[in-house]
Amino acid sequence: MERSSDIGVQRKTLNDIAKHAGVSRATVSLVLRQSPRVAVATRQRVQSSISALGYVYDRAAANMRTRSTQTIGLLVCEITNPFYAELTAGIDDALDRAGWVAFLANTAESPARQDRFIARMREHRVDGLLLAPAEGTDPKIIDDLRAAGVPVIQMLRRLGKRNADQVSADFRLGMTLAAEHLIRLGHKRIAFVGSGRRASPASDRALAYRETLSRYGLPIGPIVNCLPTREEGARAVAELMRGEASDPTAVLCYNDICAFGVLLGLADRGLVAGRDCAVIGFDNIAEAALYRPALTTIAIDARRLGEEAANLLLHRIKAPHGPPESIVLAPKLIIRSSCGGKPTHH
Amino acid sequence: MERSSDIGVQRKTLNDIAKHAGVSRATVSLVLRQSPRVAVATRQRVQSSISALGYVYDRAAANMRTRSTQTIGLLVCEITNPFYAELTAGIDDALDRAGWVAFLANTAESPARQDRFIARMREHRVDGLLLAPAEGTDPKIIDDLRAAGVPVIQMLRRLGKRNADQVSADFRLGMTLAAEHLIRLGHKRIAFVGSGRRASPASDRALAYRETLSRYGLPIGPIVNCLPTREEGARAVAELMRGEASDPTAVLCYNDICAFGVLLGLADRGLVAGRDCAVIGFDNIAEAALYRPALTTIAIDARRLGEEAANLLLHRIKAPHGPPESIVLAPKLIIRSSCGGKPTHH
DNA sequence: CGGTGTAATTAGATCGATCTAACAAGAAAG
DNA sequence: CTTTCTTGTTAGATCGATCTAATTACACCG
Secondary structure, X not given: OOOOOOOOOOXXXXXXXXXXXXXXXXXXXXXXXXXXXXXHHHHHHHHHHHHHHOOOOOHHHHXXXXXXXXXXXXXXXXXXXXXXXXXXXXXXXXXXXXXXXXXXXXXXXOHHHHHHHHHHHHHOOOOEEEEOOOOOOOOHHHHHHHHOOOOEEXXXXXXXXXXXXXXXXXXXXHHHHHHHHHHHOOOOOEEEEOOOOOXXXXXXXXXXXXXXXXXXXXXXXXXXXXXXXXXXXXXXXXHHOOOOOOOOOEEEEOOHHHHHHHHHHHHHOOOOEOOOEEEEOOEOOOHHHHOOOOOEEEEOOHHHHHHHHHHHHHHHHHOOOOOOOEEEEOOEEEOOOOOOOOOOOO | OOOOOOOOOOOOOHHHHHHHHOOOHHHHHHHHOOOOOOOHHHHHHHHHHHHHHOOOOOHHHHHHHHOOOOEEEEEEOOOOOHHHHHHHHHHHHHHHHHOOEEEEEEOOOXXXXXXXXXXXXXXXXXXXXXXXXXXXXXXXXXXXXXXOOOOEEEEOOOOOOOOOOEEEEXXXXXXXXXHHHHHHOOOOOEEEEOOOOOOHHHHHHHHHHHHHHHHOOOOOOOEEOOOOOHHHHHHHHXXXXXXXXXXXXXXXXXXXXXXXXXXXXXXXXOOOEOOOEEEEXXXXXXXXXXXXXXXXXXXXXXXXXXXXXXXXXXHHXXXXXXXXXXXXXXXXXXXXXXXXOOOOOO
């Protein structure tokens, strides 16, 4: 009894097609690569053999000669963070358009895990890497990869000082916009929640907070360290709000997740954000518009950022010796209800 | 001037190592694969040559002979959905432990895009596929892949009726638990929001809703179609709550996202979930615990589900002819505040 | 009619690993 | 001393494509 659906059927090769179509292996290869040097009649004959035999192109074999795999490695510091999920979706979009595929690695903020994945991806001969570095990443890996001839695009977090290919957003400008918004609304005691992170996006934001407040002659602080989780954000409120007259009237947060935590913390203490205290987040993740009160925040277009990063990497792979490029997206203030007043966005 | 950090350095090969260590290519290969048939002295000599020359193993070349790539394809219907992001993290974890890597594709619920990615992954010779199918996926693709000898694990959504390898959760039981909870609380008019989806997890939930209500002799409906977005969930409330005495007193939702939408819709109409209306979600995504009111929901352990799926696929790749396995995780009712009463979880 | 140019096709080497089967050297057995 | 066995090593074929350089077929031209 023949079982056509059985597993382990021999995969067809170029030789099988060649024999079936009565041409040489080389000609079939030319057809596959849409070479114009093949006669129309031959091309058609080959193409019908290909579909008759159900041939599947073996890119891995082809890669051996061409020395390129049309494959990249994507290293994300935390895929369960909606911002990075959106970034990933943007990357995936751009790669799909170009016909490439990505190996995914969720490093979960572990540099050791990141190293392991990078090694594994290099063994698979990826043509390049997109790196949203885990916290505590040794900047040396950029040099190592460069020495090995592996193009890398840094996303969001800067490693080391040297100029390299990177895609990011202007976090300082973003936080400045946020602070100025609060100052325009008349706030004088503005707190900052979330300075605890070492990575560059965090230090950029904390810096802009200090700079802007001092530029307007306002007192700096209180500043509360806080990991980007809602639990921590809620806990931070306990440190900020002591029921005294000197309590802050507004809070700038490291990101939306922290801000949600702060909103929770306020609600749990019977305070209403937007009335008793102004709160601003950062990132504009999807939930920001859909929370109540809706969160005023700084929008970073994560999907667009992903697309730019993927395109820059593909460009760099084509032109490995070109000068480093740095793409910095502009942030945008999105006014909703968490600072009171009339929202311009829902 | 020598530039050691220049791009495009020739990659070292087995032959280079062999020459450097004064042995044959075959011996180096044996060392790399930790064969016990190599003398200790030789092994050490080879190993020091390997690190001296900075050799990087070329798995792609090795794959040509071994006919296995230690690579799988992961197709996710929507990576920006936190449930699937969590699932992805679980898969990544399990693969990391095994030393494998995954190609990621975010199909964004597009079957055409899914087909494209599957073809591309097959060209890259993945050893198997993890498929969280896009809505509207043709069940035939499972047969096609089986005929081609590509192991596939279906995740969450069932395709066709035949028994195949799959990992899912008991959605009927989950929705039954949710409905019975509301019934225990004394609700008589229980609505359902989100029946619009065609995929099996949706129909399972809708079915369990009907079954349970009729089992307890309660009227079925109203039922409101609703895509799993907050906007749609909020819109659904307008259809449900007409300010009449016959308005439902409780709402079962397709998933947490819908439920958040319903909470928003209620809030926008001045109604308080847990007091004026009970709401239950499904999935227990991270936000569920951190919303106010905290959402009562059915927990599905997405990370665990991902790990199980990855492990089952690795098992199936080792034993392609084994009988199909079906792993079904048990759901759990998580009581918080959105149905009133004392919450057991925060 | 032989020579030239162009278009279409192909044989054979090649990418970098693994696999097979054979071989060399020394120990153990007869 | 020869035979057999064991241990360690290796030459050469192989995986399935691409690339190079050569070959064929045929039209065109002087």
